[in-house]
Amino acid sequence: MGEEVGFLGLGIMGKAMSMNLIRHGFKVTVWNRTLSRCDELVEHGASFAETPAAVVKKCKYTIAMLSDPSAALSVVFDKDGVLEQMCSGKGYVDMSTVDSDTSSKISEAITSKGGCFLEAPVSGSKKPAEDGQLVILAAGEKKLYEEALPAFDVMGKKSLFLGQVGNGAKMKLVVNMIMGSMLNAFSEGLILADKSGLNTQTLLDVLDLGGIANPMFKMKGPTMIQKSYSPAFPLKHQQKDMRLALALGDENAVSMPVAAAANEAFKKARSMGLGDLDFSAVYEAVKFPENSS
Amino acid sequence: MGEEVGFLGLGIMGKAMSMNLIRHGFKVTVWNRTLSRCDELVEHGASFAETPAAVVKKCKYTIAMLSDPSAALSVVFDKDGVLEQMCSGKGYVDMSTVDSDTSSKISEAITSKGGCFLEAPVSGSKKPAEDGQLVILAAGEKKLYEEALPAFDVMGKKSLFLGQVGNGAKMKLVVNMIMGSMLNAFSEGLILADKSGLNTQTLLDVLDLGGIANPMFKMKGPTMIQKSYSPAFPLKHQQKDMRLALALGDENAVSMPVAAAANEAFKKARSMGLGDLDFSAVYEAVKFPENSS
Amino acid sequence: MGEEVGFLGLGIMGKAMSMNLIRHGFKVTVWNRTLSRCDELVEHGASFAETPAAVVKKCKYTIAMLSDPSAALSVVFDKDGVLEQMCSGKGYVDMSTVDSDTSSKISEAITSKGGCFLEAPVSGSKKPAEDGQLVILAAGEKKLYEEALPAFDVMGKKSLFLGQVGNGAKMKLVVNMIMGSMLNAFSEGLILADKSGLNTQTLLDVLDLGGIANPMFKMKGPTMIQKSYSPAFPLKHQQKDMRLALALGDENAVSMPVAAAANEAFKKARSMGLGDLDFSAVYEAVKFPENSS
Amino acid sequence: MGEEVGFLGLGIMGKAMSMNLIRHGFKVTVWNRTLSRCDELVEHGASFAETPAAVVKKCKYTIAMLSDPSAALSVVFDKDGVLEQMCSGKGYVDMSTVDSDTSSKISEAITSKGGCFLEAPVSGSKKPAEDGQLVILAAGEKKLYEEALPAFDVMGKKSLFLGQVGNGAKMKLVVNMIMGSMLNAFSEGLILADKSGLNTQTLLDVLDLGGIANPMFKMKGPTMIQKSYSPAFPLKHQQKDMRLALALGDENAVSMPVAAAANEAFKKARSMGLGDLDFSAVYEAVKFPENSS
Incomplete structure (x- = not known):
């Protein structure tokens, strides 16, 4: 060229x-x-x-x-x-x-x-x-x-x-908001499986075979099970994006109860001192207190 | 053989x-x-x-x-x-x-x-x-x-x-619970995009290119935008599975705030008479009242 | 007579x-x-x-x-x-x-x-x-x-x-559901005050002087601040009533996102082993981790 | 003097x-x-x-x-x-x-x-x-x-x-946040009562006799049942206070899931055009769609 x-x-x-x-x-x-x-x-x-x-x-x-x-x-x-x-x-x-x-x-x-x-x-x-x-x-x-x-x-x-100008940033917020809610749903599912006597690795396998299979679950699932949270995307930044997405929703009178619940879980994780770990560390906040075998 | x-x-x-x-x-x-x-x-x-x-x-x-x-x-x-x-x-x-x-x-x-x-x-x-x-x-x-x-x-x-015996049914509940929360997050994201002046079809394109791309978003997204909810999986069954998953969580003292918020949205959709439509019709409950252009 | x-x-x-x-x-x-x-x-x-x-x-x-x-x-x-x-x-x-x-x-x-x-x-x-x-x-x-x-x-x-027959029991569930949500709101407020540098006892005083003053805040507030949870109404019974109230709502397609969020907090408290304490012990679940001065 | x-x-x-x-x-x-x-x-x-x-x-x-x-x-x-x-x-x-x-x-x-x-x-x-x-x-x-x-x-x-300086404003936010969550709990209870076949006026009477009786329920209950929302405190101001209280919580890493759920209901009410009515009009957002007798 x-x-x-x-x-x-x-x-x-x-x-x-x-x-x-x-x-x-x-x-x-x-x-x-x-x-x-x-x-x-x-x-x-x-x-x-x-x-x-x-x-x-x-x-x-x-x-x-x-x-x-x-x-x-x-x-x-x-x-x-x-x-x-x-x-x-x-x-x-x-x-x-x-x-x-x-x-x-x-x-x-x-x-x-x-x-x-x-x-x-x-x-x-x-x-x-x-x-x-x-x-x-x-x-x-x-x-x-x-x-x-x-x-x-x-x-x-x-x-x-x-x-x-501005729409690029907004689009990223919307995507990250969906991502953050999904990660919470995923965390809740992993814990529900574990506490109900199911194998979490098996859940990962089942998820990966079905209609909601996605690269994030595939990549983060195994590390979350191992409690390994080396930061690809720091939790505090993910929570900031949730906050900004919710603020964007507030401006436009959009009610987003699932995102709001997910945001509160990220805040809980921050209060536990997990802000600098990977955003998948919200799993620790969701599963606290850990008393499963 | x-x-x-x-x-x-x-x-x-x-x-x-x-x-x-x-x-x-x-x-x-x-x-x-x-x-x-x-x-x-x-x-x-x-x-x-x-x-x-x-x-x-x-x-x-x-x-x-x-x-x-x-x-x-x-x-x-x-x-x-x-x-x-x-x-x-x-x-x-x-x-x-x-x-x-x-x-x-x-x-x-x-x-x-x-x-x-x-x-x-x-x-x-x-x-x-x-x-x-x-x-x-x-x-x-x-x-x-x-x-x-x-x-x-x-x-x-x-x-x-x-x-x-029983673990097969439990595994389906866990998967469907994650699926239901994801669909709510997806619905909230579509509405946030729309009300913020972004194109919803573009959001679908962006999602499909990234780390949370999954078959459900790809399949349901276009029909949701068109308000087409011919039932592949009836909403009332999805809500029933959310309820049963939350009950399983109750038995095992698992707190699942994101799933609980998603369940309430499915209930709202039921109260709007959408129970026999596809479970993606929860989008209608999330976006009510529809006053966007 | x-x-x-x-x-x-x-x-x-x-x-x-x-x-x-x-x-x-x-x-x-x-x-x-x-x-x-x-x-x-x-x-x-x-x-x-x-x-x-x-x-x-x-x-x-x-x-x-x-x-x-x-x-x-x-x-x-x-x-x-x-x-x-x-x-x-x-x-x-x-x-x-x-x-x-x-x-x-x-x-x-x-x-x-x-x-x-x-x-x-x-x-x-x-x-x-x-x-x-x-x-x-x-x-x-x-x-x-x-x-x-x-x-x-x-x-x-x-x-x-x-x-x-049955309406007596239902009425008690509705009242207890409102009560449980209120207690969570109260707990969140006490923690927000504390973490924001306000005196929690002063918050109790202010609440008691205003339009939302009620006997429960007046009675439970001081004991919650002292972490004293001798059971007047056991937390596990309160959570059971929240669950039953939500189930009653499910039957009648009533969406109750605030009660659902409160219920998840009570479940978290149960998972922390607080089920036999007074229901005001949900305060401990809401404020975890306690790192304030 | x-x-x-x-x-x-x-x-x-x-x-x-x-x-x-x-x-x-x-x-x-x-x-x-x-x-x-x-x-x-x-x-x-x-x-x-x-x-x-x-x-x-x-x-x-x-x-x-x-x-x-x-x-x-x-x-x-x-x-x-x-x-x-x-x-x-x-x-x-x-x-x-x-x-x-x-x-x-x-x-x-x-x-x-x-x-x-x-x-x-x-x-x-x-x-x-x-x-x-x-x-x-x-x-x-x-x-x-x-x-x-x-x-x-x-x-x-x-x-x-x-x-x-600043603590006066903060204290008002905390109180108003509790108030907003309570009003949502109250609204959910009124609707649950109504849809479950109980008389809402009777619920008001029962509430007023018990441990969570408070001036706000007593004053707002009858007008809410009559769908009368002449603004003593405009809903958009209440929602703004919820937003500011949640922002204060975000600053201090305080997770407040019940307040967050209540805030989303106030936002829904705003999106329904109820922002200038009394804040008790959130009842309309909670009970939508109204199909009860």
Whole structure:
């Protein structure tokens, strides 16, 4: 293809994503706060720029994959940041996972300079990033979405355009809310099985054969039974997403009693000091007190 | 293989299951209350007997697949029923879906005659039965389970032995409880998406791409959006299973707040007159009042 | 008044109640399984009979206040029991707290002999019984209710006629369900106050001054704060009543999400081994884990 | 006593409260945005000042009873406002019901001028204000609380000092959360009674005679049965308080499943368009669909 794309942020995710772009023939100009992280990409054919501003100056559109809201803001607003070179005809695609306030703030700044903005948080972690199997939840400027689609097609298995800025974040909240309720239902089922004299591993097998089989049950079930909660997604973040989803429901007068009950279980888990473990540790709160054999 | 197996009950499920046995070389002797339903099986090579007793007399073990508890009891206890010929060395495998009281009653009668008993309810409906893709939840006499395993392997993709009589029914309750809570979480998510300005079809797409993708969401989602609730599994039966699962939890002092909240939503749906529709009609109860565009 | 009334059962409650009848001029004939318990009543002017049958023979209507369902059944159905002398023109008023099945069984037996039946469980314990301050929830034969009203007026501060047999028990379930939910709300409030840096005793003071002030908060609050749960009403009985109230709701398709959530908390308390403590011990389940200062 | 007290805000509440001060011999200087509202007070012996600043200049401490946060802020920060004359040795007692942010903002401004601040929201409406029967939840400067106590004693039946600024608002949230859960439990009980064939008025009578009798059930019960929801406390405000109480619980990791279930019912009521009715209209959401006779 030969398209010129900027890429800011070469952490675990960003490195894998930009590598996929290079492999598929995109001309990529990279920048990272710790510049040495650019070396490997350059070896594979990337160009390198000294500042975010320099990347933006050189490329028609620039993708960012930063670790958190403050990094996302800093790359845009700081000296030598994105804003300094943003202008009409250029685009900025923020694929970081940030809250909708951060996203709106960046969106306003970019558009006030005449640029186009797209938020595009992803679903999927390291492995899907390496395999180009991410799911991309884009929202904002449709034109920029279409322009970036060839890049999205290389980084993800699927990209969706969700309308106005903020919808990407909302979609993630809805999905995570369903996920959190499901994990509670799953926990309750495991405990009910155990206390009723059924084998929990057998329950996992039965679940995996039926109409509600899903990757989460398959992956988390065995570790939950072993009380192993090394954090893939910290419980406190899951509970925060439940809270935000319930707040979104409050704004829109949506009654969600099952999500509310699940949220209270996550809060109980937090009060037990499990907030930094994997979100599947809610199982411990559901099954307390553990007096089964 | 050439093994001799009896088969009682040739409804939609029983016909498909016995046909699979015949196809794989089992010598099957069939009986059905409406005798004419035996004809097709006989054409394909089955033998035929005039009464359940006659089937049992002829075969080492006999499988039953009846429509409900009263049919299951009648085939065993009535004149010319299973009990009349049951004796040491013979086995009886009831694959009907019955409550645990019915199952226990049959179990006691069979064993008091010296026979072996196995309950073996299945997960899956017409299509999996035809394709030999059922999941079989067996409980009772282990020896008989092993004896029947070749037949199970032909009728199902997987069979599990769950221990003592009653465990098959309990396992179904646990699974259906998780399923009912998940369907509520899914309904709440669809409504939250809709009221928050997101497209519900897009939510289905996103869910289907991620870690909680499952056949139920994929199958029920589109019909729920279209308000189409033709009953695959009637809501009142789902609610009954939630109630029984919660009662099982009560017996064993298991607190299940998410399942309890889901159960109340199913009850609300019943009070709206939706009990005979598909269990996915709980969506209507969750989203009431419908004032979205 | 000089009316002739039979009285069966002179436990703590029955003794206090029959004493009030005597004090107010009723002619009372008493019987008790342990006959010596009759002595004190006789000293105060009661007559005495050797069997329940003898009491019924002598009196136009007979009141029973037995300790539990089996005692209530035995007094009616055993040799020399109530049934032997029951006949048209006589009445039987069972004020024991029994389940509705027991009540129905007694009702049918009495009416099949031509007699009139009234169930009349009471609200209130020893002190209100002594002070004639019970609340009487009567159901069954209206005519008998009216006949017994002068006696009720002496034993209670208020009696209510609730219609057909069974309604007395149902009314108690509804009241106890509200009570159980309130106690959970109260527990949650105490914990929220404590964890938010407010003084729990002050919360009790504020509650007692406002629109939701009630005797239960006033009585249970101080003991809950002191973790003192000497059983006035055992938690396992409260949870049983919640379960039965929810089952009554299930029969009638009434969705009760708050009661369901409260019930799950009582179940959690049971799983913590608190079933034999006072029902206010649910506070311990709600506040677990206790890590506040 | 003859103490000199300022009073800002002569709405329904403020007029009744200041009148009580005058009646009990306080020398009161009043101000109100609409000055004519001062006339009646002046006739009864109050002094009058043209601005909040003038009141503060004249009095050792000044009480404010404004309608909402914006009025409360304006009286302090606007030209001729409280701040202009605030100085060491003077006190400001804000008895308005405001959020804790507003309270903190005012507190900081007053103390930065050297003055003392007390928040003192009240429980009770018009009638208790007239009768001097308010409950006063004071928090902030203890010294000022003691100074204002004689005035509090005249306006209220009870005043409590709750510690640091913000605790008054928190205490109200806890109380209102308990109240909201109780009202839901009450609604569920009324519906369960009705659908089970019991008379709802009789339930009210029974409740009023027992251990959970409280003024709210007594007052709201009859109007709820009549579907009369003229707003004493609007449902949307009650739901907001539930939300804020749950948020306070979230901050402090307090799990409150019963309050959460109650909150979802209030949200359902909002979605039915009942937000501006009395908070007891949640009864309509709980009992929907109404198909009882």
